[in-house]
Amino acid sequence: MAGKLYIGRRFREVRESKMLTQAAFAERLGISLSYLNQIENNQRPVSASVLVLLAEKFQVDLSSLSLNDSDKVISMLAESLADPIFASYTPSIQELKLVVQNAPGFAQALLNAHQAYRRNSEQLASLDGQIANLAGEPTAYEEVRDFFHLVDNYVHELDTAAEALADRLNIPDSNATTALISYLESKHGVQIRHSGPNETSLRQFDRASRTLFLSQYLPTPTRTFQIALQIAALEQEDRIDQIADRATFRSVDARNVCAAGLRNYFAGALVLPYQRFLQSAQELRHDLELLATRFGASLEQVAHRLSTLQRQGSKGVPVFFARLDRAGNITKRHSAAKLQFARYGAACPLWNAHQAFEAPSQIIRQLAETPDGIRFLCIATELSKGRGGFGSPRPRYAIALGCEVSYAKDFVYADGLDLTSKGTYDPIGISCRICERTNCSQRAIPPLKSRLRIDRDRRDILPYQLPG
Template sequence: MTGKLFIGRRFREVRESKKLTQKAFAERLGISLSYLNQIENNQRPVSASVLVLLAERFQIDLSSLSVNDNDRVMSMLTEALADPIFAPYAPNMQELKLVVQNAPGFAQALLNAHQAYRRNSEQLASLDGQIVNWAGEPTAYEEVRDFFHLVDNYVHELDTAAEALAERLGIPDNNTTTALVNHLEARHGVQIRQSGPHENSLRQFDRASRTLWLSPYLPTPTRNFQIALQIAALEEEERIGQIADQAAFRSADARNVCAAGLRNYFAGALILPYQRFLQSARDLRHDLELIATRFGASLEQVAHRLSTLQRPGSKGVPVFFARLDRAGNITKRHSAAKLQFARYGAACPLWNAHQAFEAPSQIIRQLAETPDGVRFLCIATELSKGRGGFGSPRPRYAIALGCEVSYAKDFVYADGLDLTNKGTYEPIGISCRICERTSCPQRAIPPLKSRLNIDRDCRHILPYRISS
């Protein structure tokens, strides 16, 4: 699947040309009637597996299906084709657009093949001749990460269901904790108790006694999220299972990881209901701390929710969101903006997300420009996940959020910054391996498709010079 592909009119035309009812058409494709109805009404994107079935069973040329230009797939293809294995071929942007628009299945197949090649290469380099399985299939987490990435991190059925429940419970007007606790007891007969002081789990549900055990050390936002997560597990399993099944993952592990992610999605949408949250973000100019206070949420919950505001007809500002650990590993990522995160290797060291660890609890601002000339407002802050007393582990993370500079005035963090002065923008890239900048003093490794000139009589900041 190359992205959020809405082709309801085309699906309906194919069905009507075959003189089939929706029920018969759905049975031929092996999908539910409700899913087909949502596709035809552009309420759900079409998955890659359904596209393949459409082509096979009705002799449809996939290139005839119109699709909007997808910046994320373009970025992924650009990065993949920068690999030396494709040298000396260097497609221009027009060629890439033609592939993405007219042959989305081929584009995804190429990306899958390149990902498999990269995984095999990395295994070969690290395992030093050991006998391994060279199937090259993506890990469960990689599959699920791509699933959420390619549906724009927005799941309509769960989002609207969570919003409807929040409306019935009076969230956020009523106390969120009280509303969730009362609903869990009234609807499901579940009592909430505090677990013992030495228990390691945040949440533990005992089905026999209908008891939800929660750690006594959870901050209120985390406690609310865990209760909402239990509500998702009790009320939304059928819907979640259908969504996970329709994604047609390669393994049961991936399907289960996706189901867990969808429960998390519902929980976040319940405590931060879409329209109320969207309006608050606009009214408060995306001030993370004020939004968090209004909803009784954490900064990370607010930042993550901002990245999901992609409801058709009621979208928020397209933002990117990421969470990093101190080693620079990106543990959460999503981008509705043009800024994309590296699929291989570390993120650009000039990105302000890394600086957040140097200024705990402060919000750091940055105006940045990528090699393609796109400019961004970037904000980052450090968070501590510690719980318990002295000596307990305290994992530290940085969260990063931002938007293209054309939306910057919608953010309070742009106040006082000179958005028109080119000199105020710091050059950043996706990762060193594909960055085109030849004079970056922070470069860790040479770019893939460049020649290196080494002068034994002259040393600059880098031990080599880069030539195209």
């Protein structure tokens, strides 16, 4: 752990997990309150002596104090700085590390500025007549997406609260649906009834009558999740408000979207309690279907939960998770692995997530390699949602999950695949706009910052050549 460490969020997480004020925490560590405040705000690095005290007094594994947040911001900065507007400047990784570690506020400001530039450019290009509304603010969903990305898609306060309740209700050994219905009635006096035949909502809570109306056509995993979501709304609002307030979102909309996401997080953690789920994932070698059966959950719920197993001292395999619609839009995303999703533009067409729509309900495996030489095991499957009869809409989407190939042995999906031969790995990228591959027949647009050669006497698959 050589060099200066700016790990303010990690310090704050430890303090909050012990439910200590800054003053009490500083006293336990034998440091001044002002120094602790500067550490938590990344204004000063953490000294080796303070790290030792942290390990001794709070049983913190020093190896867990990695710079994962910095790595993510470095990746985001590198992609933003690949934009042609920065054509005269190509920073080294070392330069990016220095900026992120020593001036994290400046790094975030640069990312925000580039996001605003991209949005304004796209709006101007579309000539949509809304030039007067070009505020340059990130959308609520973009803000919330970045919030969950930077906390590793793991919210300790909610996760541990959900796990404690799951233990009380003996989930998953008892039937989760039955246990949650009984708890909702005994603890909160809430009855569950079927919605009317013409009601389109999945869930509707009548506060006056203390009645939760659920669609009678919901699959059991969805029904269970919606009940857990109602428990989150009844019990966790104070905790959710505190977490959302600490995030200091720019708009009320972003804060409300985040609060909804945090309720969903609690519901998922209640149905799939952390330690039991982690142990089952290891035992079943991440078999999505077996995990779904054991916990009475859907494949999407299981895959999403695998991406949240980031508890300090008890982490799961670092995976990436995404959900895509048929147009290739990524509607959910998170990566604890080195594969990062493009913030702008479409995903690589060679990624097996797109192929899932060609083989409904089948699990498709892929060994893939990114331009930087990192290899991945990728898993994808197509799912559909529908809660009505004949003629009702049935949205189709694909979920994708994967890990770096060094973890492949922990997944049943690696069985029978040749992990050692380079020829078995498909060359994929993040997106065409930043992919450096020069010989890809599926390329949609040229990479940024690349000069194009047009030969009027020659035509290959692409109408231009890229420098090799």
